[in-house]
Amino acid sequence: KAGVTQTPRYLIKTRGQQVTLSCSPISGHRSVSWYQQTPGQGLQFLFEYFSETQRNKGNFPGRFSGRQFSNSRSEMNVSTLELGDSALYLCASSLQGHTDTQYFGPGTRLTVL
Amino acid sequence: KQEVTQIPAALSVPEGENLVLNCSFTDSAIYNLQWFRQDPGKGLTSLLLIQSSQREQTSGRLNASLDKSSGRSTLYIAASQPGDSATYLCAVRPYGNNRLAFGKGNQVVVIP
Numbered sequence: 001k002a003g004v005t006q007t008p009r010y011l012i013k014t015r016g017q018q019v020t021l022s023c024s025p026i027s028g029h030r031s032v033s034w035y036q037q038t039p040g041q042g043l044q045f046l047f048e049y050f051s052e053t054q055r056n057k058g059n060f061p062g063r064f065s066g067r068q069f070s071n072s073r074s075e076m077n078v079s080t081l082e083l084g085d086s087a088l089y090l091c092a093s094s095l096q097g098h099t100d101t102q103y104f105g106p107g108t109r110l111t112v113l
Numbered sequence: 114k115q116e117v118t119q120i121p122a123a124l125s126v127p128e129g130e131n132l133v134l135n136c137s138f139t140d141s142a143i144y145n146l147q148w149f150r151q152d153p154g155k156g157l158t159s160l161l162l163i164q165s166s167q168r169e170q171t172s173g174r175l176n177a178s179l180d181k182s183s184g185r186s187t188l189y190i191a192a193s194q195p196g197d198s199a200t201y202l203c204a205v206r207p208y209g210n211n212r213l214a215f216g217k218g219n220q221v222v223v224i225p
Contacts (some may be wrong), residue, residue: 004156043202043215050161056210090156095210099144099164104157104215 001027004093004105012111018079021108025072025093031055032074033102034066037088046089049074050096078110086112115140115207119216127224132190134219136203141181148177148188149202149216161188173192193223 005024013019025032033056034046045058049068066076072093078085088107094100116139126132136146145164149157161170163186165178169178174191190197200220204213 006156018222033211033213035215042217043204043213045214046213048211051209056212058212069216084203092157092213101159102160102211103159104149106156109154 004091004103006089006105006108008108009106010109012113013081014113015039015083016019016079018077019081020075020077021089021091021110023049023074023091023093023105024075025091026103028095029093029103030072030096031094031100032068032072033092033094034074034076035090035092036060037090037107038086043090046076049081060097064113083112086110115214117203117205117214117216119201119203119219121219122217123220123222125222125224126193128193128195130193132188132193132197132221132223134188134190134201134203134221136186136188138184138186138214140205140207141184142208143181144206144208145184146177146179146203146205147173147213148186149204151200151202153200160201175200192206193221195223195225197221198223205216 031050033048048056068074090107091105092102094102148160163179178190200218202218204215
């Protein structure tokens with residue numbers, strides 16, 4: 001069974017631009033979560049989607065948004081990029097429940113210049 | 114707010130020694146705890162998941178224990194190998210949601 005895939009793997013943007021990252025969960029998984037990883041803050045939760053609805057949201061500004069499609073694929077968007085948005089963005093999928101293992105993708109490395 | 118701490122932040126061990134990695138968390142109201150491995154610049158690989166009702170889980174050379182009441186988990190890696198060099202992260206899933214709270218990780222180097 002294929003794992004979680006994320007595209008693109010690397011992105012370079014300039015301040016003020018916007019970016020869209022994509023995540024395809026493991027087949028059959030309905031929950032998709034997004035995390036930001038930086039050297040200083042570690043891994044921080046952005047949001048979770050389940051059956052096309054945002055089920056939970058972390059403490060990030062409104063510039064960070066996401067959505068989930070009917071096939072469970074998810075996208076996250078960051079508008080008006082700032083230097084501090086440079087990070088590894090990780091997507092995780094799980095079956096549905098809160099007791100299920102979460103499986104992570106390889107991440108998208110975003111660099112903001 | 115759940116706080117997850119991993120000590121030590123970094124350690125080096127000679128090949129063949131057993132590794133002991135510690136994770137502590139402040140709120141015992143959790144569904145489960147998951148241990149991950151991360152290689153430099155890569156995503157997270159799930160190693161073990163321990164449900165809150167369990168005391169330990171084993172997979173090959175890996176064994177993880179959970180003491181929910183004291184807010185502690187330990188990951189044991191037996192007979193370490195150079196390929197075990199990586200950062201190990203623990204994450205707890207609180208009651209009521211799917212939002213993992215992560216520690217900063219234990220960076221491990223196994224010296225051949």
